[in-house]
Amino acid sequence: MLAVENLHVNYGAIKALQNVSCRVEAGEIVALIGANGAGKTTILNAVSGIVPARSGRISFEGEEITGAPPHEIVRRGISQVPEGRRVFARMSVLENLEMGAYTRSDRQGVKREMERVFALFPRLAERRKQPARTLSGGEQQMLAMGRALMSTPRLLLLDEPSMGLAPMLVEKIFEIVREINGAGTTIMLVEQNASMALAIATRAYVLETGACVLQGKASELAADPQVRSAYLGE
Amino acid sequence: MLLQQLINGIALGSVYALIALGYTMVYGIIALINFAHGEIFMAGAFVGLIAVTRFHLNIFLAMLAAMAVCTVMGVVIERIAYRPLRRSSRLSALISAIGVSIFLSSLALMLFGADAKPFPDTAFPVRQIHMAGAEISSLQLLIIGVSALLMLGLEFIVRRTKIGKAMRAVSEDYQTAALMGIDVNRVISFTFAIGSALAGAGGVLVGLLFNAVSFNMGLMAGLKAFAAAVLGGIGSIPGAMLGGLFLGVTEVLGVAAGYSSYRDAIAFAILILVLLVKPTGLLGRAIQKKV
Numbered sequence: 001m002l003a004v005e006n007l008h009v010n011y012g013a014i015k016a017l018q019n020v021s022c023r024v025e026a027g028e029i030v031a032l033i034g035a036n037g038a039g040k041t042t043i044l045n046a047v048s049g050i051v052p053a054r055s056g057r058i059s060f061e062g063e064e065i066t067g068a069p070p071h072e073i074v075r076r077g078i079s080q081v082p083e084g085r086r087v088f089a090r091m092s093v094l095e096n097l098e099m100g101a102y103t104r105s106d107r108q109g110v111k112r113e114m115e116r117v118f119a120l121f122p123r124l125a126e127r128r129k130q131p132a133r134t135l136s137g138g139e140q141q142m143l144a145m146g147r148a149l150m151s152t153p154r155l156l157l158l159d160e161p162s163m164g165l166a167p168m169l170v171e172k173i174f175e176i177v178r179e180i181n182g183a184g185t186t187i188m189l190v191e192q193n194a195s196m197a198l199a200i201a202t203r204a205y206v207l208e209t210g211a212c213v214l215q216g217k218a219s220e221l222a223a224d225p226q227v228r229s230a231y232l233g234e
Numbered sequence: 235m236l237l238q239q240l241i242n243g244i245a246l247g248s249v250y251a252l253i254a255l256g257y258t259m260v261y262g263i264i265a266l267i268n269f270a271h272g273e274i275f276m277a278g279a280f281v282g283l284i285a286v287t288r289f290h291l292n293i294f295l296a297m298l299a300a301m302a303v304c305t306v307m308g309v310v311i312e313r314i315a316y317r318p319l320r321r322s323s324r325l326s327a328l329i330s331a332i333g334v335s336i337f338l339s340s341l342a343l344m345l346f347g348a349d350a351k352p353f354p355d356t357a358f359p360v361r362q363i364h365m366a367g368a369e370i371s372s373l374q375l376l377i378i379g380v381s382a383l384l385m386l387g388l389e390f391i392v393r394r395t396k397i398g399k400a401m402r403a404v405s406e407d408y409q410t411a412a413l414m415g416i417d418v419n420r421v422i423s424f425t426f427a428i429g430s431a432l433a434g435a436g437g438v439l440v441g442l443l444f445n446a447v448s449f450n451m452g453l454m455a456g457l458k459a460f461a462a463a464v465l466g467g468i469g470s471i472p473g474a475m476l477g478g479l480f481l482g483v484t485e486v487l488g489v490a491a492g493y494s495s496y497r498d499a500i501a502f503a504i505l506i507l508v509l510l511v512k513p514t515g516l517l518g519r520a521i522q523k524k525v
Contacts, residue, residue: 080413095399102396
């Protein structure tokens with residue numbers, strides 16, 4: 001479904017990604033794990049088109065999307081939940097969701113999707129008129145996820161959904177990620193919380209300083225002694 | 235007497251507000267002080283004048299023509315003078331804006347000459363209307379009415395329409411707005427279009443109010459409107475409206491109190507005073523550093 005081949009990304013003189021390749025097949029949850037600054041977010045942002053690739057190729061459903069503008073990529077069926085939620089703080093919950101549906105013009109589809117989001121996150125329905133800044137961290141995460149679902153993406157990019165949340169909420173969020181995946185949305189997940197990520201993922205890639213060092217089935221990586229000592233705190 | 239001065243002040247202040255909105259919207263969306271905005275306002279006044287004198291249009295059609303031409307100007311200026319510099323330092327775009335401003339006023343000097351030109355008396359018949367011990371002229375009514383209508387229209391666009399909501403999203407966080415599928419460049423063009431249209435209407439109204447249109451009218455009006463935008467809190471739309479009215483009223487009251495030679499100083503004295511007490515302006519938000 002998504003193929004990233006030999007991707008290089010630079011931020012000025014800093015080499016953020018060097019020759020990274022990864023794939024996501026339809027229906028999977030693919031996790032990218034690794035330390036801070038390993039380049040996980042950069043991969044998502046390159047796929048979303050908000051950081052330019054210096055070289056390499058990104059294709060989605062067989063068509064090349066390298067260098068396409070972000071709005072074109074959303075239109076093709078990829079949406080992102082950015083790191084740190086980044087909800088529009090001064091806009092209402094409803095308006096945030098409307099922004100997620102910006103690319104579509106089918107009112108019926110938008111309505112249906114909004115009902116689906118409210119069913120998934122009943123809290124958001126209760127607070128639809130409130131400005132997003134008045135929501136708690138967990139609710140903001142739900143809003144950011146609901147907002148990304150509004151375009152009915154086929155591939156959802158999730159960047160650190162557990163960041164800054166209490167353990168109980170983290171479990172809840174991961175349950176919902178699984179539910180979204182179960183409903184047919186393919187997911188690419190960036191996570192610092194490697195044990196949670198490996199628990200729900202089909203496959204995973206381990207990144208270190210801008211390069212992919214390990215990959216495999218999530219269950220195999222979770223059993224790998226190297227991964228266990230470096231990322232699972234054992 | 236006070237009522238009379240209030241009416242005069244509100245009429246003048248509504249025009250300041252119209253122009254201030256363009257500064258504040260552009261600043262809100264790309265953090266650029268668009269120094270050429272005053273010259274767009276001046277161009278609007280000339281288009282209105284030409285529409286009335288050469289094409290014998292009535293004042294409302296002339297205003298629409300001014301708004302249309304200014305819309306195009308605003309979009310074109312952004313496209314050629316600011317967009318290529320979007321990724322450079324903010325100072326480069328600012329200098330580019332000053333350049334456009336000087337270019338436009340020099341161009342107007344070349345095309346129309348140095349003397350101020352009046353609107354013909356037939357452009358808008360001025361009548362005095364008595365009410366509650368004060369006089370309001372039909373021109374003041376026109377100014378207040380048109381400004382109020384345009385500001386209501388703007389409020390509607392920003393609160394209710396898809397593109398208006400996209401403007402708010404881009405001004406909060408343009409990168410996340412792009413992730414939503416919003417074409418940020420289009421939204422920026424749209425912002426310039428709206429702000430410039432308001433300035434165009436303002437130009438015609440000011441041309442009528444002072445009965446003078448000149449190549450350098452954009453400088454002082456632009457500075458004062460900019461002061462109004464900062465006074466209200468730059469980036470805030472209601473702030474620009476409030477700042478414009480506040481500035482207009484105090485300026486007129488100052489003149490009425492006998493300080494007419496300090497007319498232009500009043501605006502800036504108020505600006506300094508307000509910023510000393512509240513650095514973010516009347517309705518401005520404290521700027522939060524993103525982590």
